[in-house]
Amino acid sequence: MEPLEAPGVITIEWEMLDKPRFVTFSVFNSLILRCLVYPLTVVKTRLQVQSAYNYNGTCDALSKILKVEGFKSLYRGFWINSMQIFSGIGYIITYEKVRDSLHQRGVSDLRVKGLIGGGVSSLVGQTLITPFDVVSQHIMVLGRNGINPLNLPADVLQSRLRTFSRVCSEVYRRDGPIGFYRGYFASLIAYVPGSAFWWAFYPVYQEALISLSPPWTPLLAVQCMAGPLSGVTTCVFTNPADIVRARIQVQRLDSWTRALRYVWRTEGLRIFTIGLSARMLQSSISSFLLVSGYESLKRLSVSEEYKHRIRW
Template sequence: MGSNTYIKTIEWDMMDKKKFFPLSMLSSFSVRCCLFPLTVIKTQLQVQHRSDLYKGMIDCAFKIYKSEGVPGLYRGFWISSVQIVSGVFYISTYEGVRHILNDFGAGHRMKSLIGGGCASLVGQTIIVPFDVISQHAMVLGMGKSHMNPLGINTGPNRSRLNISLDIAKEIVRRDGFKGFYRGYTASLMAYVPNSALWWVFYHMYQEELCRVCPPYVSHLLIQCVAGSLGGFTTTVITNPLDIIRARLQVQRLDSMKVAFKDLWAEERMNVFFKGLSARLVQSAAFSFSIILGYETIKRIAIDEQYKHLIRW
């Protein structure tokens, strides 16, 4: 099959949705199971004061494992796993917006930019309340009083479910329903540009790699590498915003301005690098894994009439 005759991007109207949605949810859950410890490590590195607890990603992982074992690396997992539901809405929005923009004759990169931004807006609106609870659970027991701002009882006989429910009840008691959307604006500012840029970079890197790689190189491998490169690029660009988001949600600061002011006074130029190594590893691994699952499932779910135009 010639390099110009196969379908490089499988579009929304080419797939059987009955196959796509369940396989997509299974893939998303599997990836989150494998990579969730990186999220815990990243969050704890971001909210620590300077480097008073952990010197870096490996030191953080070792200390969490030493004190709590594997369960410590999965703090807040079941609350966070609700993201597989938001993931369905995310990918449906992304593909749906691309399909609509295609009717208006939008270019490939413009479709990716707008689709990625809209998808993140929908996904974040669903997931932020669960993210707030999950991040409180992730940082409990870090050894600093301000890491338990809700005063949650974390006694040895308390299950993770009870602790998570107590976090939710305390948020409602103190702030009402709006407490679940603490840091929502910061989340949008961090993740909407991140998502929009990621899809643009993903397709851009994919096009460049297809151009320079020999025809025998797997197209799926090219897409996975392009996803990782896109993850690296957007992570470097948006890292300070992600730190501010995490601190707003966990340390209950009043505004993004206060969060940035405190962060700058504490870290100065290190604000651009704090927790970056963990985020880069998480982003690259997550992007590679998600694209591997996402693009494989699209190939499986594609309608019969297009299967002969698919290259693995």
């Protein structure tokens, strides 16, 4: 089998883009992506913070949530979570600028640029996103199975605005402004390596798939396969850190080391598998949508002088 013929440009660099067009397209792409994968985020979070094993895996959790709380519960906290699109734009711009800076300094290895760019962009993104993450996670775990870490009265939960307002005021009352950054360093430990690994593995899988694909295979199709493979691989490495992060933010554990000891004592080796199937499914879908949207938007945003070198 002959390998896929290399296009003039495989990776579209920052200097090739019409920046305003790229940023505008990215906002809409980020919002659509969150709409599609948010229910899996809710299921994953419920699995990670449960203490009485109310759910036995992803499918069981999904069916019970739908049966007991209805479809709308899968989007509980979505409207506040959707504010994270702004951090998403900060993330992708930081990633592209860091890669461009490394390119200007002579770094050509895509794995190295992905590793560093992914890590730095996640650091910026988490700084912007953590307050929204804390509030949305408190909202998404509220249900009829007894999970209510802030002890909110039942009548508050009937209104999204009142729920949001009460969660914010309760977090502030208990911890002050720092409460909105509870789990920040745990988030960095969970997400910075995850982002770095994802962007480092992505070109590895992309190159491997290109070498195995027939010459008529669309490059975008290859990239859409490389994304989910990178996402699943990253999930396996980072699942324990993601569980500890969720427990710190929702169960109010006050340090990374204490949370890690607590989770290890209560879950043991299950720390490597709790919520993993939901994470892998979520990551596969989000990685596919991310890559298909991200790579398509970059192609649509390429400046005129580079369009003849771009292959779909």
